[in-house]
Amino acid sequence: xxxxxxxxxxxxCPNSVMPIRIGDKWSAMVVVCLEQGPRRFSELRVPMHxxxxxxxxxxxxxxERDGMITRTVHAEVPPRVxxxxxxxxxxxxxxIATSCRWADEHLPALLAARDAYASRTAEPxxxxxxxxxxxxxxx
Amino acid sequence: xxxxxxxxxxxxCPNSVMPIRIGDKWSAMVVVCLEQGPRRFSELRVPMHxxxxxxxxxxxxxxERDGMITRTVHAEVPPRVxxxxxxxxxxxxxxIATSCRWADEHLPALLAARDAYASRTAEPxxxxxxxxxxxxxxx
DNA sequence: CTGTATCCTTGTTGATACTG
DNA sequence: CAGTATCAACAAGGATACAG
Numbered sequence: 558x559x560x561x562x563x564x565x566x567x568x569x570c571p572n573s574v575m576p577i578r579i580g581d582k583w584s585a586m587v588v589v590c591l592e593q594g595p596r597r598f599s600e601l602r603v604p605m606h607x608x609x610x611x612x613x614x615x616x617x618x619x620x621e622r623d624g625m626i627t628r629t630v631h632a633e634v635p636p637r638v639x640x641x642x643x644x645x646x647x648x649x650x651x652x653i654a655t656s657c658r659w660a661d662e663h664l665p666a667l668l669a670a671r672d673a674y675a676s677r678t679a680e681p682x683x684x685x686x687x688x689x690x691x692x693x694x695x696x
Numbered sequence: 697x698x699x700x701x702x703x704x705x706x707x708x709c710p711n712s713v714m715p716i717r718i719g720d721k722w723s724a725m726v727v728v729c730l731e732q733g734p735r736r737f738s739e740l741r742v743p744m745h746x747x748x749x750x751x752x753x754x755x756x757x758x759x760e761r762d763g764m765i766t767r768t769v770h771a772e773v774p775p776r777v778x779x780x781x782x783x784x785x786x787x788x789x790x791x792i793a794t795s796c797r798w799a800d801e802h803l804p805a806l807l808a809a810r811d812a813y814a815s816r817t818a819e820p821x822x823x824x825x826x827x828x829x830x831x832x833x834x835x
Numbered sequence: 836c837t838g839t840a841t842c843c844t845t846g847t848t849g850a851t852a853c854t855g
Numbered sequence: 856c857a858g859t860a861t862c863a864a865c866a867a868g869g870a871t872a873c874a875g
């Protein structure tokens with residue numbers, strides 16, 4: 558989760574711009590996988606198809622640093638480490654759910670737009686009227 | 697906006713995971729800057745502190761491809777190109793606003809967690825009890 | 836004014852191997 | 856089991872120069 562610097566915003570722009578970004582590949586999915594309760598390292602790595610432990614470690618460390626999860630080491634052999642959502646992590650869960658609902662609702666339109674765009678850029682149509690949308694020189 | 701592949705999700709994991717990601721640095725800000733109406737290329741580049749036109753072009757092309765904005769070329773000299781939100785782009789505006797509200801509410805807690813984490817990892821405290829959170833070997 | 840074309844630096848992700 | 860260390864591949868972001 559990366560913080561965007563306020564100095565990137567000009568006074569002319571609305572200043573209530575999303576100041577953070579869940580910028581990495583796995584964070585949101587890890588949070589969702591912790592929804593039902595604490596999970597061990599392997600219980601996250603294997604089912605999520607994360608091939609290497611390094612990537613999962615990075616993700617978990619970042620989430621722990623930002624107060625989204627706790628990391629608990631149990632003094633046993635073999636070692637057992639459990640990760641669990643904090644209240645802040647559960648709050649993030651709400652935001653993720655909202656994003657999911659948005660995607661459920663609007664993803665079809667987005668995909669349709671991509672198809673249309675691909676069709677438009679594939680063939681350089683010659684009968685476009687001026688003052689209209691996007692007839693650019695083809696690549 | 698990057699699509700996450702469904703095959704990354706295991707049946708054991710909840711399947712309603714956020715399938716898209718506003719993964720780039722400028723998209724959300726461009727969308728917000730278009731909230732009040734159409735804007736020209738320079739009206740976006742200059743106030744947003746985007747140093748190079750290439751980056752803005754990439755961002756605008758991606759948003760156009762995904763159906764979030766339209767690009768209109770006016771047949772004038774000097775050339776005038778205006779970008780405007782579509783209904784889908786306005787829908788995204790709602791999601792961004794929700795994310796902003798989340799950040800307003802929870803960013804202090806996140807920053808506090810970062811401070812606490814930095815303090816924890818800076819000094820290798822020696823009086824930690826077992827079965828507790830995160831005493832790792834320091835780096 | 837509105838871009839495009841290269842080049843370069845950096846950050847992110849992943850592969851492989853090894854450790855307490 | 857739960858990681859760490861190192862290296863390699865790739866993509867994103869930006870600097871600079873140039874064009875329609």
